[in-house]
Amino acid sequence: MSARPASVGSFLRQAPPDRLPEVVAEHLRTWFPVAGTEVLLSDLTLSSLWPVLEPETPPGSALEQRCFGSQQPVTDAALRRVLLPLATWGDRIGVLRVDLTEAPGHELVTELTGVADELALALRAADKDTDRYRQIxxxxxxxMAAELQWDLLPGRSLTGERFRLAGQLEPAYAMYGDHYDWAVTDDRLTLTVLNGQGDGIEAALLTTVAVNAMRNARRSGANIVEQAELASDAIYSRHGGTSHVATLLLEIDLSGGTVEAVDAGSPRALIAHEGDIRPVTLEQQLPLGMFGDSRYETQKFQLESGDRLLVVSDGVHAAAPGGKAAYGDSALLTALRRTRLQPPTEAVGTVIRALRDYHAGDDQEDDAVIVCLDWLRGTA
Known part of the structure; x- marks a missing residue:
């Protein structure tokens, strides 16, 4: 066999966006001791993995789920199978399953990991140009409201040298205006959790205006006060004060842990550290869009190394199904304590599952957002 190409990336860049799994499968068959390949993508609820190459076959097993959750390669020597996480910048996409004709050695697994990394990057880039992966x-x-909001999300997780970040939005297929957004530039992480007033398409459109107004301001170099004020003006000019967006807007200094906040509504923040959970107390200002020419001020709080910052929408902390006490009164803290040893990507799912259990079969009356940030350390 001739020398193996250094990377599958050049083949993926030349391929049509909807044929990336086939390109990788052919590459593996040609250059590796491979008997079979499957690409499995996570569904919107992050609860199951679904095959792309053979879509009629069953979803991924517990072994694939273990790979997806741990974000580490998993090998099954008996089956001569290797499972590799597909992720870009910490945003989990799915799993690459490779069946081999020989036992998986360390060097081979390392090479296959490189192929999985190239595929994950290509899948993320191709997502806007084909519907194939979204249909899976x-x-x-x-x-329609959910369609708008899924297109608006930045991703479901993000990692950097100093932080790990994840968000989850429920219910996945019918939403009412809750949302989150984030962006990292240099040592600054901007994080927003929003709740557009109302439900259905009107709430989704309201949230879309707010998010894009804040992005427009942020990308022009504006600080979080200016972002909030531009979004408030945009909403007021459209609705004249009859609709508003509750927002918590944070800018986190990743080198020192200082957080600047604009609290304009119902999302709430908590800090967990070594089992202790405390609320972040902020002075609440008017929601975006209630009045013309609204002005906002920042407040500050400090993260310590190892702190976990959690932000939840009112669909989490204020949920009171069947006349129960609000979920945020005590059940939320119980759920959060269970996440102490979990990474943010798993912690958000734990809280959402506990919220579902709290409803005990009743439909959720509001959508729910939870965002979890681990600040790992300051500068050395």
């Missing part, structure tokens, strides 16, 4: 990950039809 949605297991039922989305409402």
């Amino acid at each position: 990950v949605r297991r039922q039809r989305l409402t």
Whole structure:
């Protein structure tokens, strides 16, 4: 056999966006001792993995889920199988399953990991140019509101040298205006959790205006006060004060842990550290869009190394199904304590599952957002 190409990346860049799994499968068959390949993508609820190459076959097993959750390669020597996480900048996409004709050695697994990394990057880039992968990950039809909000999300997780970040939005297929956004530039991480007033398409459109107004300001170099004020003006000019967006807007200094905040509504923040959980007390200002020419001020609080910052929408902390006490009164803290040893990507799912259990079969009356940030350390 001739020398193996250094990377599959050049082949993926030349391929049509909807044929990336086939390109990787052919590359592996040609250059590696491979008997079979499957690409599995996570569904919108992050609860199951679905095959792309053979979509009629069953979803991924517990072994694939273990790979997806741990974000580490998993080998099954008996089956001569290697499972590799597909992720870009910490945003989990799915799993690459490779069946080999020989036992998986360390060097081979390392090479296959490089192929998985190239595929994950290509899948993320191709997502806007083909519907194939989105058709796999949605297991039922989305409402129009949900379609708008999924397109608006930045991703489901993000990692950097000093932080790990994850968010989850529920219910996945029908939403009512809750949302989150984030962006990292240099040592600054901007994080927003929002709740557009109302439900259905009107709430989603309201949130879309707010998010894009804040992005427009942020990308022009504006600080979080200016971002909030531009979004408030945009909403007021459209609705004249009849609709508003509750927002918590944070800018985190990743080198020192200082957090500047604009609290304009119902999302709430908590800090967990070594089992202790405390609320972040901020002075609440008016929601975006209630009045013309609204002005906002920042408040500050400090993260310590190892702190976990959690932000939840009112669909989490204020949920009171069947006349129960609000979820945020005590059940939320119980759920958060269970996440102490979990990474943010798993912690958000734990809280959302506990919220579902709290509803005990009743439909959620509001959508729910939870965002989890681990600040790992300051500068050395």
